[in-house]
Amino acid sequence: MASAAIFSSLRRRRSPSLEGFLASVHLNDVALLQTLVAVGNELILSNSNRSLPFQRRNSRSLIWMIQNFVVLFEILRETGSKLPSTAVLCFKELYLLMYRSKILIGYCSQSSRLWLLLQNCSISGHFHDLNQEISTLLDIFPLKELELPLDIREQIELMQRQSRKAKLFIEQRDEMLRLRLFFFLDQFERGQIPDQLELRRLFVDRLGIRDAKTCRAEIESLEEQMYNHGGDIEPTVSVLNGFVALTRYCRFLLFGFEEEEMGSRNHKKPRKGLISLDNGEANVSIPKDFVCPISLDLMRDPVIISTGQTYERSSIAQWMVEGHRTCPKTGQMLDHTRLVPNRALRSLISQWCSTHGIRFDPPDGTNTPMETIALAAASKATTKANTVTAELLIRQLSNGSDGAKTVAVRELRLLAKTGKENRACIAEAGAIPLLQLLLPSQNPVAQENAVTALLNLSIHDKNKSRIIEEAGCLGSIVEVLRFGHTTEARENAAATLFSLSAVHDYKKRITDEEGAVETLAGLLREGSLRGKKDAVTALFNLSTHMDNCKKMIESGAMTALVEALGTEGTAEEAAGALALLVRQPIGAEAVGKEEMAVAGLIGMMRRGTPRGKENAVVALLELCRSGGAAATERVVRAPALGSLLQALLFTGTKRARRKAASLARVCQRCQTAAALPIGGWGAGYGFSSSSMMDRGSSFTRDVSVPVS
Numbered sequence: 241m242a243s244a245a246i247f248s249s250l251r252r253r254r255s256p257s258l259e260g261f262l263a264s265v266h267l268n269d270v271a272l273l274q275t276l277v278a279v280g281n282e283l284i285l286s287n288s289n290r291s292l293p294f295q296r297r298n299s300r301s302l303i304w305m306i307q308n309f310v311v312l313f314e315i316l317r318e319t320g321s322k323l324p325s326t327a328v329l330c331f332k333e334l335y336l337l338m339y340r341s342k343i344l345i346g347y348c349s350q351s352s353r354l355w356l357l358l359q360n361c362s363i364s365g366h367f368h369d370l371n372q373e374i375s376t377l378l379d380i381f382p383l384k385e386l387e388l389p390l391d392i393r394e395q396i397e398l399m400q401r402q403s404r405k406a407k408l409f410i411e412q413r414d415e416m417l418r419l420r421l422f423f424f425l426d427q428f429e430r431g432q433i434p435d436q437l438e439l440r441r442l443f444v445d446r447l448g449i450r451d452a453k454t455c456r457a458e459i460e461s462l463e464e465q466m467y468n469h470g471g472d473i474e475p476t477v478s479v480l481n482g483f484v485a486l487t488r489y490c491r492f493l494l495f496g497f498e499e500e501e502m503g504s505r506n507h508k509k510p511r512k513g514l515i516s517l518d519n520g521e522a523n524v525s526i527p528k529d530f531v532c533p534i535s536l537d538l539m540r541d542p543v544i545i546s547t548g549q550t551y552e553r554s555s556i557a558q559w560m561v562e563g564h565r566t567c568p569k570t571g572q573m574l575d576h577t578r579l580v581p582n583r584a585l586r587s588l589i590s591q592w593c594s595t596h597g598i599r600f601d602p603p604d605g606t607n608t609p610m611e612t613i614a615l616a617a618a619s620k621a622t623t624k625a626n627t628v629t630a631e632l633l634i635r636q637l638s639n640g641s642d643g644a645k646t647v648a649v650r651e652l653r654l655l656a657k658t659g660k661e662n663r664a665c666i667a668e669a670g671a672i673p674l675l676q677l678l679l680p681s682q683n684p685v686a687q688e689n690a691v692t693a694l695l696n697l698s699i700h701d702k703n704k705s706r707i708i709e710e711a712g713c714l715g716s717i718v719e720v721l722r723f724g725h726t727t728e729a730r731e732n733a734a735a736t737l738f739s740l741s742a743v744h745d746y747k748k749r750i751t752d753e754e755g756a757v758e759t760l761a762g763l764l765r766e767g768s769l770r771g772k773k774d775a776v777t778a779l780f781n782l783s784t785h786m787d788n789c790k791k792m793i794e795s796g797a798m799t800a801l802v803e804a805l806g807t808e809g810t811a812e813e814a815a816g817a818l819a820l821l822v823r824q825p826i827g828a829e830a831v832g833k834e835e836m837a838v839a840g841l842i843g844m845m846r847r848g849t850p851r852g853k854e855n856a857v858v859a860l861l862e863l864c865r866s867g868g869a870a871a872t873e874r875v876v877r878a879p880a881l882g883s884l885l886q887a888l889l890f891t892g893t894k895r896a897r898r899k900a901a902s903l904a905r906v907c908q909r910c911q912t913a914a915a916l917p918i919g920g921w922g923a924g925y926g927f928s929s930s931s932m933m934d935r936g937s938s939f940t941r942d943v944s945v946p947v948s
Contacts, residue, residue: 272331273317279335280310283342287349293448294356294414295348298367302341305374305403308395309334315392326382333377341370352461353447354483357418358475361410368408375403417446425482428621433628436493443490455491459484478619485625492632492651497644528808530589533569534559536770538593542586543579547572550582558658570851627665630655634666637674642683649678649689656696663700672697672710679716684725691720692732698739708746718753721760727768734763734774741781751788761800769809776801776810780817789821793830802831805840812852815844819859828867838863838878845884853888854896861903876907 283306292299313331316323323331344366348356356363378400383393420442424434443449449458462484466477475483532539532552541553547567551559556568556579565574592598633655636648652671655662671693678690694717697703707713721733737756741747751757760782763775779797782788792798798821804814818837821827831837844856864872875881885907888900 269323269328270317270320272328272335273313276313276331276335276338277310277317279338279342280306280313283338283345284310286342287345292345292348293353294360294411295363295367297411298364298409299345299348301406302345302367302370305371305399306338306341308399309338312388312392312396315388316386319387321387324382324385326380327386330377330381334374337370337373337377344370352458353449354421354458354487355461355465357414357421357447358480358483360414360418362474364408364410368406371403371406375400375406378403417442421483421486425479425486425621428482428486428624429619431620431624433624439490440494443494449490452491452495455487455495459487459491462487478622482619482621482625485622485629488651488655489625489629489632492629497636497640497647527592529585530592536773539585539589542582542589544582545577545579546575550585553579623661623665626655626659626662627669630662630666630669630671634669634671634674637671637678642686645678646683646686646689649675649686649693653689653693653696656693660700663697663703667697667700667703667706672703672706672713676710676713676716679720682725684729687720687724688726688729688732691717691724691729691736695732695736695739698736704740704743704746708740708743708749714740714749715753718750718756718759721763722755727771730763731767731771731774734760734771734778738774738778738781741778744785747782747785748787751782751785751791757782757788757791757795757797761795761797764797764800764804764810764814772804772807772810773813776804776813776817780813780820783817783820786824789824789827792821793826798827798830799834802834802837802840805836805844811840811844812849812855815841815848815852815855815859819855819862822859822862822866825866825868828863828871831863832867832871832874838874842878842881842884845888846880850893850896854893854899857885857888857892857896857899857903861899861906864903864906872906872910875903876910881907 284303287299287303344363348363378396381396381400383396388396424439424442427434443455449455462480466480526538530538532542532555533549534555535552537552539550539552542550543553543556544550545556545567547570549567549569551568559568560577565577566572567574630652633648633652636644637652640648652666652675656666675690675693675697678686679694681687681690694707694713698707707717717733717736720729721737722730724730724733737750737760741750757779760775760778763771764779767775779792779801783792798818801814801817801821804810805818807814818831818841822831838860841856841859844852845860848856860875864875882904885900885904889897889904892900
């Protein structure tokens with residue numbers, strides 16, 4: 241049987257419905273013959289003017305047999321004689337074989353050249369399998385029971401003899417080209433750079449890849465195959481990544497820096513492996529729980545990690561591959577790296593997609609293709625090929641034309657998107673100073689790609705210091721945040737500041753940059769959902785430095801954080817930042833002056849996520865500790881506080897229960913001392929269990945936020 245992977249790939253592109261595929265089973269003799277003639281002629285005509293790059297002899301042999309069958313069908317249809325039952329069964333089986341032949345030949349004509357070459361032996365095997373099945377069918381075909389002209393009978397008998405003798409055929413020319421590809425990859429594996437002239441002979445003269453656009457299509461096709469088939473693929477994902485890197489290198493080495501693929505700045509291809517949210521003209525609002533905290537995309541394969549948080553499998557797998565051993569959302573260390581499928585959530589997402597007319601293809605196995613790719617270690621060949629490609633791109637950033645620089649910075653952005661090896665080699669090759677020079681660019685595309693490339697590079701910890709220590713680079717990033725030409729450029733500048741602020745020593749430097757905190761506060765108020773998330777997470781990181789509290793107040797960030805308590809998607813992080821700021825008296829005083837601060841935190845305790853409720857109760861407790869009697873009285877008088885604390889003591893996280901017990905004791909002491917009415921408390925309610933008492937005297941890292 242031919243590979244199900246090939247057939248499923250073609251069916252995804254252009255297949256009839258299952259009912260149409262099996263329709264021939266229920267047809268009478270005449271209709272069955274008409275269907276067979278139609279299918280055969282369609283296959284023959286579709287390939288009459290088509291020149292296949294590979295598998296030419298196997299394709300010609302298969303089409304020749306189908307042509308003979310079509311002649312047989314036409315004669316039987318014209319005679320109108322009743323078919324023997326054995327012949328009917330053979331024809332129905334032949335219908336399926338013809339359909340599979342159509343798929344296989346179509347696959348050879350539509351797939352990329354590199355992919356066909358790498359799959360040369362496997363695809364040859366598929367042709368041989370089809371030939372063997374046709375041979376078996378001819379062996380039981382009731383030729384003697386049919387009244388056929390002599391020449392047709394002889395032709396069928398010739399097909400029988402030839403199909404019996406047929407052996408697996410692999411074209412030597414195709415196989416030599418395949419081995420040549422592996423030779424170049426092996427050179428990179430050994431640390432050598434292939435000869436440019438030899439690469440041109442292979443890619444241009446023999447494979448017919450003659451321009452940058454075709455080269456780009458080949459790269460995308462290889463990446464698509466990796467996503468579609470995951471680990472069930474030969475060559476392995478690691479080797480295919482090497483061929484992607486080799487092809488990317490050839491794209492710039494052989495064809496220069498043409499701008500053909502830049503196109504419209506706003507045109508972006510859908511991300512592979514993820515759910516398409518194309519729902520006509522309607523804008524569908526995705527429920528927050530269905531969105532991955534890392535990628536901010538609708539999850540198709542949600543998994544649970546050791547901290548209990550849920551992420552898209554591909555996103556958290558990539559996070560772990562990059563060396564992180566903490567939960568992106570909570571910051572807690574991971575006990576292990578096992579990913580447990582969240583089948584209940586996946587079922588809910590599937591039902592929601594069905595309701596809103598959104599396509600949702602759940603993964604077939606426990607490991608998605610995206611995870612397989614993410615977990616594949618970069619080979620030496622991949623690293624070497626990407627390194628020399630980065631050097632080509634950086635030379636263009638230094639000496640190329642404006643158009644070439646625009647292409648180069650876009651490619652550096654994409655190259656830095658995955659893999660710490662890529663991020664390291666790009667920075668080591670001197671990209672950061674050149675990217676900084678493009679940040680003030682009047683070209684919106686160049687500016688957006690430059691700041692995003694710096695964002696991607698900053699994910700690698702060693703690059704954070706390179707960016708910060710580069711003279712003027714931090715200031716240029718802040719300028720993009722303030723005055724960037726596009727929304728995405730401003731948002732990615734905010735995300736870059738968040739990434740850089742992961743280092744404690746840099747938090748004060750970022751805060752001291754003119755306009756940085758003010759602009760983050762403005763983005764939190766008026767930005768898109770993604771922009772607000774970038775801003776609030778950056779502000780949270782900056783809040784963890786005690787010396788930044790005054791600046792946060794003066795810049796209006798404190799007020800913006802209070803307002804964000806009422807915004808879905810930012811409330812949890814805003815509460816965490818406020819919990820840090822109110823630890824200082826000036827922070828507690830500033831929050832105490834905000835009319836909606838206490839009400840917003842109480843609302844978080846009522847409607848927030850478990851982590852959001854925890855952050856809210858911590859913020860209220862710290863406000864009482866640092867804000868004095870007036871702030872404490874304001875918290876104690878808050879409506880429904882008592883009932884919310886009671887609920888939190890039984891349903892909250894471990895830390896939330898501990899902080900709720902402490903806040904309840906503060907409220908009781910205040911009530912006893914001043915005879916204040918306390919919102920929501922029942923008469924005589926008390927806390928006597930020592931397990932409910934706060935065993936910590938200060939709040940240090942009790943707040944957690946997701947990484948945007």
